[in-house]
Amino acid sequence: MSSLMENLQDRAEELQAILDGITEPLVLIDPGFRVRRVNRATLEFSDESDFPSVLGRKCYALLYNRSGICPFCPMKEHHENEADFNREFEGRNAIGREVFHVINDQKETLYLDFFPIKKEGKVVSVVEKISNITRLKEKEDENLRIRNLASLGTFISGVAHELNNPLTGMSLTLQNLMNNLSSVDPDFFRKRLEMIKEDLTRAAMIVADIISFAKPDKLVTTSADIYETILKAKDSVIWVYPVLSKNVEWEILGEPGTYFQFNPVKMERLFINLFKNSLQAYDYGEGKIRVEIRRTRNMLHVFVEDTAGGIPESMLDKIFSPFFTKNKSGIGTGLGLSICHSIVREHSGELTVRSYNRRTRFRVSLPLEQPRGN
Ligand SMILES: Nc1ncnc2c1ncn2[C@@H]1O[C@H](COP(=O)(O)OP(=O)(O)O)[C@@H](O)[C@H]1O
Numbered sequence: 001m002s003s004l005m006e007n008l009q010d011r012a013e014e015l016q017a018i019l020d021g022i023t024e025p026l027v028l029i030d031p032g033f034r035v036r037r038v039n040r041a042t043l044e045f046s047d048e049s050d051f052p053s054v055l056g057r058k059c060y061a062l063l064y065n066r067s068g069i070c071p072f073c074p075m076k077e078h079h080e081n082e083a084d085f086n087r088e089f090e091g092r093n094a095i096g097r098e099v100f101h102v103i104n105d106q107k108e109t110l111y112l113d114f115f116p117i118k119k120e121g122k123v124v125s126v127v128e129k130i131s132n133i134t135r136l137k138e139k140e141d142e143n144l145r146i147r148n149l150a151s152l153g154t155f156i157s158g159v160a161h162e163l164n165n166p167l168t169g170m171s172l173t174l175q176n177l178m179n180n181l182s183s184v185d186p187d188f189f190r191k192r193l194e195m196i197k198e199d200l201t202r203a204a205m206i207v208a209d210i211i212s213f214a215k216p217d218k219l220v221t222t223s224a225d226i227y228e229t230i231l232k233a234k235d236s237v238i239w240v241y242p243v244l245s246k247n248v249e250w251e252i253l254g255e256p257g258t259y260f261q262f263n264p265v266k267m268e269r270l271f272i273n274l275f276k277n278s279l280q281a282y283d284y285g286e287g288k289i290r291v292e293i294r295r296t297r298n299m300l301h302v303f304v305e306d307t308a309g310g311i312p313e314s315m316l317d318k319i320f321s322p323f324f325t326k327n328k329s330g331i332g333t334g335l336g337l338s339i340c341h342s343i344v345r346e347h348s349g350e351l352t353v354r355s356y357n358r359r360t361r362f363r364v365s366l367p368l369e370q371p372r373g374n
């Protein structure tokens with residue numbers, strides 16, 4: 001008999017040694033929220049010196065200095081006088097929670113795992129494991145900051161390049177005008193002034209994109225013709241990018257007079273951005289931009305399609321993120337599609353993309369009736 005007892009004693013000591021080897025606090029809690037067993041890490045966590053001063057105490061008081069059940073406890077609906085914890089764990093092997101906790105005046109982030117212990121189908125106690133994930137979180141934040149800084153760098157160099165093109169253009173045209181001041185040909189002057197105006201518009205559009213990203217203004221809608229708006233966007237893009245669009249053909253399928261409530265200025269910017277991306281994808285080459293307007297009973301869909309090479313599958317979920325750009329030679333701010341996305345969202349619509357066989361197809365879907373409040 002005594003050897004059996006010794007054996008049991010040995011096993012219990014072994015088990016405690018294993019638990020104490022685990023550096024994260026482990027706490028066995030009964031349905032009365034009383035602490036039944038802990039490992040050594042729990043003593044340190046709760047600032048207690050020995051096991052007897054811990055056992056039998058309420059878990060919320062011991063671990064979190066609270067006078068009642070913790071608001072984040074997955075068993076908080078459970079009454080302390082019920083015999084078991086059943087409902088909380090129905091069909092689950094564990095419940096996890098991320099919580100803030102103040103330790104020595106420092107705010108720490110803890111991850112709590114709750115594992116049920118079952119006996120004849122009933123949850124008779126719960127093991128709580130406490131992991132301090134503060135350092136891990138800080139590392140994640142640090143990585144995010146580094147990634148943001150890298151995106152900011154790409155963005156700034158993109159803006160600088162994009163602005164540099166029209167600025168260089170204007171500077172060359174002005175130089176050319178100055179060298180020919182003695183010329184009396186008004187056509188010559190008009191042509192040069194037009195070129196400067198184009199470059200100015202191009203620079204202003206880049207600045208407008210940045211402003212609308214940084215500080216989107218409130219959506220004001222009027223009844224307008226989407227077909228007209230799309231034609232205007234096409235003309236603006238051709239006017240601002242005459243060389244890029246020189247070899248590109250346009251097909252616009254739709255009917256004039258497709259009126260509904262939207263913001264024509266924002267909608268034009270959306271299509272300018274989509275068209276500009278297609279032109280840049282053709283990269284001065286030949287091609288076609290196909291636009292199709294389709295109206296259903298309560299939705300309007302506009303498809304913008306090009307065959308300029310497509311977008312790799314792995315990139316599709318990133319292109320709408322601000323600052324994401326893969327444009328050649330460092331031009332591009334990575335804001336275009338992110339702005340398109342927010343314009344469509346403001347109109348309670350949806351912007352989606354598909355790409356296959358070197359083809360890219362954006363779909364803008366807008367409700368014909370704007371929900372109230374817009
Ligand atoms: N029609 C398209 N064909 C191929 N790639 C595209 C097309 N439209 C967008 N992309 C890709 O999506 C990226 C993000 O576009 P966008 O947000 O407008 O930023 P940016 O044009 O400044 O790079 C582009 O850099 C490009 O790689």
Ligand SMILES: [Mg+2]
Nearest residue numbers: 273277336337
């Ligand atoms: Mg773009």
